[in-house]
Amino acid sequence: MASMKKILECVPNFSEGRDLEIIKKIIEPFRAQKGVKLLDYQMDEDHNRSVVTVVGEPQALKVSVIESVGIAIDLIDMRTHTGQHPRMGAIDVVPFIPVQDISMQETIEFSKAVAEEVAEKYNLPIFLYEKSAKKTERQNLAAIRKGQFEGMTEKIKQQQWTPDYGPVEIHPTAGVTAMGARMPLVAFNVNLDTKQIEIANQIAKKVRHISGGLRHCKAIGIELKDRGIVQVSLNMTDYTQTALYRVFELIKIEAQRYGVNVVGSQIIGLVPMEALVDCAAHYLGLEDFTMQQVLEARIYA
């Protein structure tokens, strides 16, 4: 067991969600590279998009990401791409997330190094986004992506949208790519014992940041028609500052005024251990507890 291994997560989004053979080739570098582990990949036919989850040591991750990007450029042609999800490039977005023994600042530096090398090697324009963004208006991926692949040819020529790395023109078949460091997202849904979607919408509005709620929380109401209930669907964008239990308790309180109960919750996909340990520590009222008391954190530290 090596001591103090730095680990990053990377969740590249590729604009191909229908041809499994192509996706298999794109993710092959993650399977082959020592020091990197492919955790998951999900293809979405309607979106025509695949989301890949890998973790690894920085240097090994860098090598495999660069290789995978090269394969995606070769195999995906955006000129013929259709799908429901907004997209601007063959490798649409490549977020890097600190997982173990690596700071956000190091992750930002890492993302810039990868972006620079990818831009140079493949002549691909790259925008730094989220925590790596050099300009405020580039923090938000949606703002960068506005206009999509079809609009990028012109958009990239505006001084405001000069790419951070690579040429000031789109890659003819691969478009442009966003890369950057971000906190892990936790997809967390809270279920309510009512059929009324308006109640879920109202509560979502109260707990989400944009309309006066918690700082690192996005939320919408969703109907679960087969179960005859609704849910507040949450995207927690920084659980280290906005803990899961806090939004959960707030939703319980807001639900009371509608005479509605919280009947359960769900975590979709992966969640960092610390996000749940924080909840246990809160509900048990743990005093002076540190993550260093978690056996697994010590084993792999």
Next chain:
Amino acid sequence: MASMKKILECVPNFSEGRDLEIIKKIIEPFRAQKGVKLLDYQMDEDHNRSVVTVVGEPQALKVSVIESVGIAIDLIDMRTHTGQHPRMGAIDVVPFIPVQDISMQETIEFSKAVAEEVAEKYNLPIFLYEKSAKKTERQNLAAIRKGQFEGMTEKIKQQQWTPDYGPVEIHPTAGVTAMGARMPLVAFNVNLDTKQIEIANQIAKKVRHISGGLRHCKAIGIELKDRGIVQVSLNMTDYTQTALYRVFELIKIEAQRYGVNVVGSQIIGLVPMEALVDCAAHYLGLEDFTMQQVLEARIYA
């Protein structure tokens, strides 16, 4: 990152708690062995006893445990040993605990293999205890240890106390050793806002297994004099069956009848990730949640 690494924890107790130089030599094999990690060692002068915590892959752990036992036999002489804690050998007890990708049955087999090799190599009598015990009366370490080092010369000759491995006479300087597989223990204390120790004692009695409480729970009342409060001090002997939140909630309920509140809790030492994730899942009402959704569990699986 290798896939599916089996990991065991081992917490050997050595009957030397005063001479740091001796302990350093005894734990050196855990520092030197690749595939094994020394997490902690604590020396207790009054008890004249040291508790060492190591984790590792089975084969590597076996090699280092056997080596460490050999050094302890050379350096500890039980004929001159004094201390408050009951003890029967230089290497008093060696528990093995499944941590990752290894079953209790495998851990039992492993403990027997180590015991057999140690007994043969050092001519040391070994009793299998806890889950590895071949007889019911040997499950409990206190029953094996009764009579201590001084009484073992005679005890071991009784047919009922023939060792599971090794000679039917004590090692002249190292006595006898207990080895076996057990579940991880979680030391969990729940604090009450009262000075009355009788209340903590009464609640302890109600929640512990022996007097009608939860199956895998040991409990006593303790005064925290400097804080002017009392606590129910718990030893949770199988958190997979008796969850921490269950005893915590039960203590809250029992405390109510005395007009007393739970004001916090503490985890002493290390706790497996799953013990806390289970609590988070309970309080958040998580539906269909599995440990495979915890990022760290996937990274190291």
